[in-house]
Amino acid sequence: MVEFKIKKLFERQLSWGEKFKLTREDRLLSLNKASKDLGIKTAYLEQIENNEFSQLPSGLYGRQFVLKYATYLNLDTKFLNDLFQVSNGQTGDCFSHEKLSKKKFLIFPKIVKNSAIFLVIAICLSYFSFYFFNLVSPPSLSISYPPENFVAQENILKLSGVTDPEALITINGEVVLNNEGVFNKEIDLKSGVNKITITSKQKYSKKNIITRQILLEKQYGKN
Numbered sequence: 001m002v003e004f005k006i007k008k009l010f011e012r013q014l015s016w017g018e019k020f021k022l023t024r025e026d027r028l029l030s031l032n033k034a035s036k037d038l039g040i041k042t043a044y045l046e047q048i049e050n051n052e053f054s055q056l057p058s059g060l061y062g063r064q065f066v067l068k069y070a071t072y073l074n075l076d077t078k079f080l081n082d083l084f085q086v087s088n089g090q091t092g093d094c095f096s097h098e099k100l101s102k103k104k105f106l107i108f109p110k111i112v113k114n115s116a117i118f119l120v121i122a123i124c125l126s127y128f129s130f131y132f133f134n135l136v137s138p139p140s141l142s143i144s145y146p147p148e149n150f151v152a153q154e155n156i157l158k159l160s161g162v163t164d165p166e167a168l169i170t171i172n173g174e175v176v177l178n179n180e181g182v183f184n185k186e187i188d189l190k191s192g193v194n195k196i197t198i199t200s201k202q203k204y205s206k207k208n209i210i211t212r213q214i215l216l217e218k219q220y221g222k223n
Contacts, residue, residue, distance in 0.1 A: 005023075017048075019075065020049045021049040022046075023074075030047065044057075044065050048065065083171060135205065136204055137205060138206040139163055139166075139209040141162075141167075143160075143161040143212065145158070145160045149213060151217060158184060170199045171196065171199075194214045195211060198211070
């Protein structure tokens with residue numbers, strides 16, 4: 001009678017560590033023997049066979065332990081490419097991923113904190129810059145009457161203008177009442193060209209100065 005053996009259609013794919021362990025056992029090698037031949041601690045070989053790669057020394061040391069063990073067992077090291085996560089032809093450091101993740105996790109809150117501090121400082125600087133700019137900027141000033149290059153027929157001229165309510169107004173050096181931003185002053189003109197200087201200034205601000213040249217025509221027949 002012919003005996004048939006049932007062959008599994010699907011077999012579980014071996015993990016990296018299982019490949020090391022089964023190969024070593026097939027060659028009838030003990031961990032102590034492999035450790036002595038390789039000069040690698042037994043604990044590290046056990047970590048490799050148990051897929052505890054993150055417990056190996058980080059960087060080149062962990063990689064060298066795995067590659068050295070694979071070469072010792074005559075394993076095809078090509079399968080280790082997935083383990084080392086080869087990228088662009090350069091071997092990645094699979095053993096430092098856990099540490100890198102922790103570092104990134106720790107760095108992220110610092111970035112958020114530093115960004116928040118920088119934002120607060122930027123807002124404060126912007127506010128103080130805006131406040132200082134308004135503090136030292138000259139107040140607004142406009143002359144409603146007379147217009148520029150005005151020719152007067154009468155020797156009494158009523159000058160009027162508009163400025164900021166808090167501003168101090170002087171006309172030819174004389175302080176003029178500022179009534180909620182509006183000011184007026186009668187000026188006695190002399191024959192010929194009269195230069196009138198209007199100045200508006202707040203406590204810490206620069207001056208805003210406007211000049212008018214008024215021509216009073218000579219009036220014949222009058223003393």
